Amino acid sequence: xxxxSFVDSLGGDGAEAWAILTESREAQARGEDVIIxxxxxxxxxxxxxxxDAAIEALRAGDTHYTExxxxxxxxxxxxxxxxxxxxxxxxxxxxxxxAGTQNAFYSVCRCLFGQxxxxxxxxPAYVTYEAAIASTGATQVRVRQPVESGFRPDVDVxxxxxxxxxxxxxxxxxxxxxxxTLNNDELNAIADIAIQNDLWVVADxxxxxxxxxxxYRSIAGVHGMLERTVTVSGVSKSYAMTGWRCGWAVGPPxxxxxxxxxALITLYGLPGFVMEAANVALREGSEEVELARxxxxxxxxxxxxxxxxxxxxxxxxxxxxMFLMAxxxxxNDDANLFAWDLYRSTGVSVLDAGxxxxxxxxxxRISYGIDEVQLTEACRRIVKFTREESATGSLR
Numbered sequence: 001x002x003x004x005s006f007v008d009s010l011g012g013d014g015a016e017a018w019a020i021l022t023e024s025r026e027a028q029a030r031g032e033d034v035i036i037x038x039x040x041x042x043x044x045x046x047x048x049x050x051x052d053a054a055i056e057a058l059r060a061g062d063t064h065y066t067e068x069x070x071x072x073x074x075x076x077x078x079x080x081x082x083x084x085x086x087x088x089x090x091x092x093x094x095x096x097x098x099a100g101t102q103n104a105f106y107s108v109c110r111c112l113f114g115q116x117x118x119x120x121x122x123x124p125a126y127v128t129y130e131a132a133i134a135s136t137g138a139t140q141v142r143v144r145q146p147v148e149s150g151f152r153p154d155v156d157v158x159x160x161x162x163x164x165x166x167x168x169x170x171x172x173x174x175x176x177x178x179x180x181t182l183n184n185d186e187l188n189a190i191a192d193i194a195i196q197n198d199l200w201v202v203a204d205x206x207x208x209x210x211x212x213x214x215x216y217r218s219i220a221g222v223h224g225m226l227e228r229t230v231t232v233s234g235v236s237k238s239y240a241m242t243g244w245r246c247g248w249a250v251g252p253p254x255x256x257x258x259x260x261x262x263a264l265i266t267l268y269g270l271p272g273f274v275m276e277a278a279n280v281a282l283r284e285g286s287e288e289v290e291l292a293r294x295x296x297x298x299x300x301x302x303x304x305x306x307x308x309x310x311x312x313x314x315x316x317x318x319x320x321x322m323f324l325m326a327x328x329x330x331x332n333d334d335a336n337l338f339a340w341d342l343y344r345s346t347g348v349s350v351l352d353a354g355x356x357x358x359x360x361x362x363x364x365r366i367s368y369g370i371d372e373v374q375l376t377e378a379c380r381r382i383v384k385f386t387r388e389e390s391a392t393g394s395l396r
Contacts, residue, residue, distance in 0.1 A: 009134035017355035018127075020339055024349035035378040037367045038339075038351040040176065040322055044240035044295075046277075047288050053280040057273035066269040069260045070097025070248070074275045077282040082231065082250050085208060086221030094250050096259040097275060099267055101206045101234040101247040106132045107262045108230050108249050112200050113138035117167035122153055124356035126176045126204065138167065144359040150316060151178040151325075151359065155189040162193065168200035169193070173219070174207040177356045177365040178325055179318020181211050182219075191222040201229045206247075209238035209289050211320040212297045220250070227252050237322070238289050239281040246270060246278040296322050299368035299375055306379035310386040322369045325353055329362040331389060339364055341389075346381040 021038045028034045069075070075092040082090040098104040105128070113119055115137035121129055123142040133140045143161050145151045158169075169190060174181040182190075194201050201219060208216045220229040234247030249259055263269065281288075300317075303324055307315055312330035332338040336352035343349050354361035366382075368375055 006135065010131050017336055017339075017352040020336075020343060020349055020351065024343060024347075027347075032347065034347045034349065035370070035374050035381070036349045037370070037375075037378055038349040038365075040237070040367055040369055041242050042237060042240040042292070042322070043370050044292065046240050046244070047281065047285060049284065050239065050241070050277045050281045054273045054277040057276040062272040062276065064272065066272045066275065068263045068267075068269050069256060070095065070270060071272070071275045071279070074279040074282070075248075077279050078248050078250065081282060082218065082220070085205070085216055086218040086226075088221045088226060090220075090250060091253075093253045094256060096249045096256050096263065097270055097278075098247050098249060098259070098263060099270060100236065100245040101204060101232050102128060102132075103245070103267070104232040104234070104247045104249040105129070105202070105204060106135070107259055107266070108202055108232060108251070108255075109133055109136050109138075110262060111255060111258045112136075112202070112230070113167050116165060118163060118165045119167055120158065120161055120169045120199075122158075122169075122171040122175075123358060124151065124175070124177055124353065124360040125170070126172055127355050129170060133170070141166070142357060142359075144357075145178075145180070147327075147359065147363075151175070151180050153182070153186055153190070155186070155193070158190070159193050162197050162199075166197060166199060168202060170202045170204075172204035172207070174205075174211060174216075174318075174320035176204075176207065176321060177323050177351075177353050177360065178316060179321045179323055181216070181319040184217065187217060187219045187222055191219060191225050194228060195224045199228065201225065203229060203231050205231050205233045206237055207321040208233065210293050210296055210322070212293065212300070213319070216320075230255060235278050235281050238292060239278075239285050240288075240292070241278070241281065244274050244277060246274050296368065299372060300324060302372060302375060303366065303368050303379055306376065306383060310383040311389075313382075313386050322367055324366045324368060325360065325363050326350075326366055327363050331386065333362055335362050335364050342382065342385055346385050348378045348381050348385075350382075 075095040079092040113136040117138040230251035236242040314327040316325040328338040350364045353363040353365045
């Protein structure tokens with residue numbers, strides 16, 4: 001039987017990099033000595049008061065269909081949160097609640113882009129952007145954020161990449177995989193390009209609560225950007241709620257109506273008890289977010305300190321999030337092969353960052369989303385691996 005051509009867009013060039021995660025998870029389930037640093041799933045449990053809110057909602061019979069665009073209480077909480085990060089007043093009429101940041105991103109792309117459009121994506125970029133954009137019929141145009149600048153955007157190259165068919169600019173801020181957080185000059189420059197060329201901007205801000213220093217600023221708050229920016233985010237990372245699948249898109253009210261129809265045919269409304277939990281998390285979880293931020297900052301510093309003892313392993317200091325990038329080109333130009341060699345020798349699973357784009361080839365992404373005892377052991381194994389490999393002359 002024949003499948004629709006749509007299925008050909010569901011993969012991506014970096015898909016093979018994830019095989020190491022599958023392998024290491026299976027090995028861990030068998031009880032083998034494996035430490036997984038190849039996924040961004042917080043090791044914290046969802047806060048008890050958030051779980052309790054869901055349980056109370058369930059016991060009260062909150063098991064029926066809900067509003068397609070999300071409950072007004074949760075939409076209001078999201079709007080308040082966005083108002084703080086953008087510095088402008090955001091109304092709940094701009095908010096659509098969807099099944100996680102990924103579902104929100106996909107739904108937004110389907111509503112904004114189409115056949116014949118070009119979409120600029122800052123490279124490296126989260127791996128699923130490629131397939132989500134391809135599913136619309138649009139063409140993804142990667143614009144490199146150079147290694148030499150610490151994976152920061154080259155605004156001149158970005159501007160030169162715009163054509164008559166360019167429809168939008170997509171990026172995560174803070175970045176997954178690099179942890180780079182765009183500064184005011186970079187945000188203003190991207191905004192100028194978007195305004196001058198009448199482009200949409202889609203910003204994935206799922207790590208915005210986990211910026212280690214300074215105050216996070218959303219591009220939606222830059223002058224002239226409110227009506228052309230769509231922000232996607234969720235509760236997964238900040239509140240340790242990855243499995244709850246609650247996210248949102250914030251954009252112009254006209255987009256909200258389109259997203260509501262998308263929710264009608266793909267979701268038919270998020271479960272009510274999930275939204276009650278997310279609402280409580282957003283309204284009462286500021287201490288938990290602060291704890292998460294400080295925990296990740298401490299772990300980042302721990303990893304940087306230990307890996308400084310490694311041989312020929314430069315690292316990029318992340319400004320946010322739960323990932324750290326390490327340059328393994330002195331050991332192997334193919335970071336996927338390096339990751340497998342490391343795993344088979346030490347049981348430590350890291351991810352080939354080339355899965356996120358050509359710019360980050362030769363680098364690996366290391367998660368510090370596990371407890372500090374395991375993290376310390378994993379980093380010491382990495383250090384030992386680099387030193388033993390160098391000693392045996394097996395660099396290539």
